[in-house]
Amino acid sequence: MGLKQAITPYLWFDGTAEEAANFYVSVFPHSRILTVAHYSGIDPEREGQVLAVLFELDGVKFGAINGGPMFKLSEATSFLIDCRTQEEIDFYWEKLGAGGQYQACGWLKDRFGLSWQVNSQELVEKAHADPAISRRVMAVMMEMTKIDLAALEKAAAGA
Template identity: 80%
Template sequence: MGLKQSITPYLWFDGTAKEAADFYVSVFPNSRIVTVGHNSEDTPGPTGSVLVVLFELDGVRFGAINGGSTFKLSEATSFLIDCATQEEIDFYWEKLGAGGQYQACGWLKDRFGLSWQVNSSDLVEKAHADPAAGARVMKAMMDMVKIDLAGLQRALDGK
């Protein structure tokens, strides 16, 4: 991984940063834990407990910090997983949604509270190239929980 990423998202957890990072690394290909930093006697939190985790998901670097209960993850921030096939959508939907909460339009909140959009940006981009097709695709998507690519394609085609 020789390329340096200029912006790294950091996620705030209340004691589950390492567990969450391990879970995400297990779901996405080409992923790994980069480093784990622990509290010292000079930092808040129990000495030796995990403070921060740097990890990569399919080559994209993230940070996770055990910052306490002050802040919570919310739908205000989400990550889009761009899927090429229905099989990919099904895989990520089941893996990330297990123990979490499924939501409308291909969104889910995982068991740690992180929101994901499991969709095909290619199909959505095609839909937005034509306003009438875009309206049909958006209407079809609003009726879905998990994305059905065949259903969105039918809406795109006007069928």
């Protein structure tokens, strides 16, 4: 029996939940759509339309709900993609950023409005462990849009 995921993030969309879930599943390895629920007897105007989608991204469950226009995704919530190589950073940067907005310090907003941090958790943890390293790395990172691991590693090393 597998481990149960205790917390499942749900993302709010205005009619694009299934499209967004299918897009994310196409980007991340080991991902799949689990279920698609439709409006049925809840709202006659939306009868038969997609209500919610449950999906996995690299083994992590997410939900997407078509809740309507009253709430929007924002940078207040983001997901960090822990990349080990520059090639991984380049891949996610291009795939998720297409049709969206590239932002500073390795952040981007995809075409659905969801914010992602495309970075290296290992490098972030290394920088946070030492204030001097953190200042150097952050100074270099603040000048970047897409993360350049070699430049950040060089800054961490004090070069």
